[in-house]
Amino acid sequence: MWFRSICRSVLLGVPIGITFLDTVGYVARVEGISMQPVLNPDSKDTDYVFLSRWAVRDYELRRGDVISLVSPKDPHQKIIKRIVGLQGDVVYTLGYKSQYVKVPEGHCWVEGDHTGHTLDSNTFGPVSLGLVNAKAAYIVWPPNRWQKLEGKLPENRKPIGPAVGINLLEK
Amino acid sequence: MAFMKFIGKTCGFMGYIIQTACITHCTFEYVGDFVMCSGPSMEPTLQTNNVLFTEHISPRFQRLRRGDIVIFKSPSNPRQNICKRITAMSGDRVRGNFPRRNQVVPRGHVWLEGDNASNSADSRVYGPVPVGLIRSRVVCRVWPFDKIALLSSSC
Numbered sequence: 001m002w003f004r005s006i007c008r009s010v011l012l013g014v015p016i017g018i019t020f021l022d023t024v025g026y027v028a029r030v031e032g033i034s035m036q037p038v039l040n041p042d043s044k045d046t047d048y049v050f051l052s053r054w055a056v057r058d059y060e061l062r063r064g065d066v067i068s069l070v071s072p073k074d075p076h077q078k079i080i081k082r083i084v085g086l087q088g089d090v091v092y093t094l095g096y097k098s099q100y101v102k103v104p105e106g107h108c109w110v111e112g113d114h115t116g117h118t119l120d121s122n123t124f125g126p127v128s129l130g131l132v133n134a135k136a137a138y139i140v141w142p143p144n145r146w147q148k149l150e151g152k153l154p155e156n157r158k159p160i161g162p163a164v165g166i167n168l169l170e171k
Numbered sequence: 172m173a174f175m176k177f178i179g180k181t182c183g184f185m186g187y188i189i190q191t192a193c194i195t196h197c198t199f200e201y202v203g204d205f206v207m208c209s210g211p212s213m214e215p216t217l218q219t220n221n222v223l224f225t226e227h228i229s230p231r232f233q234r235l236r237r238g239d240i241v242i243f244k245s246p247s248n249p250r251q252n253i254c255k256r257i258t259a260m261s262g263d264r265v266r267g268n269f270p271r272r273n274q275v276v277p278r279g280h281v282w283l284e285g286d287n288a289s290n291s292a293d294s295r296v297y298g299p300v301p302v303g304l305i306r307s308r309v310v311c312r313v314w315p316f317d318k319i320a321l322l323s324s325s326c
Binding site for chain 1: 179193233244245247248304
């Protein structure tokens with residue numbers, strides 16, 4: 001009898017857990033140095049971040065947000081980057097095939113903070129918003145690094161171009 | 172006492188609803204769901220208002236092949252889903268439209284085209300599509316009843 005009741009709770013509990021992880025968010029480990037100095041400032045210990053799925057439910061993203069997305073080059077891999085430009089922005093690129101890029105409709109321009117040590121839009125171009133998986137909201141581990149991730153964009157990486165007038169970061 | 176009973180019953184009922192919603196979410200997200208398609212781009216294979224059964228298992232395990240009909244998020248509008256056929260996988264050579272005539276599909280991308288080539292906005296317009304945007308693979312048509320058919324690879 002107890003065996004049946006355990007089976008029953010597992011069968012009902014697993015879908016509830018998966019739905020919670022899918023809609024609210026989950027915690028993931030950050031690998032690599034591409035987001036230094038914000039994430040993984042010391043290469044010895046890795047950070048764990050809370051990825052909020054709720055924040056991206058209708059793809060309302062802002063410049064400066066740290067997001068996780070499915071790599072356009074390898075669908076098995078998830079990468080974590082910062083949004084530099086949204087659709088309509090003109091972005092000054094760092095080593096892409098053209099010097100200036102206008103981000104097409106439904107796309108965004110993502111970059112790692114550690115310029116030169118990151119595989120980002122400067123390599124694969126603008127990415128479709130449909131690939132965005134979640135927004136990184138907090139660093140949760142190690143405990144002394146517990147903090148909210150600010151949506152700040154480095155001054156020299158602000159997009160130039162039509163959308164600059166509406167500065168969404170000030171909102 | 173009757174009030175307490177009422178509270179207990181309401182809680183039980185709410186729990187039941189949440190359970191059902193979660194199981195439905197998992198089934199539709201990880202196993203398969205039903206999609207109604209509209210638009211002329213996949214004629215004559217699919218007509219407007221056909222209802223399709225799609226499965227989410229093979230895109231998750233990267234078991235897609237040339238000729239599969241897939242549902243994917245539009246590259247220019249993530250809220251919209253589109254149905255097209257995979258005509259080339261990464262590494263294949265394809266014929267594009269005017270700006271870049273011939274190109275090789277890059278790694279992690281697929282080339283999607285509608286069956287109705289003259290009336291279809293597909294990879295010939297917006298280029299190769301990342302595999303990460305593919306949501307599900309169409310298995311069969313379930314509506315209308317007289318046209319129930321398996322829609323497997325034929326390319």
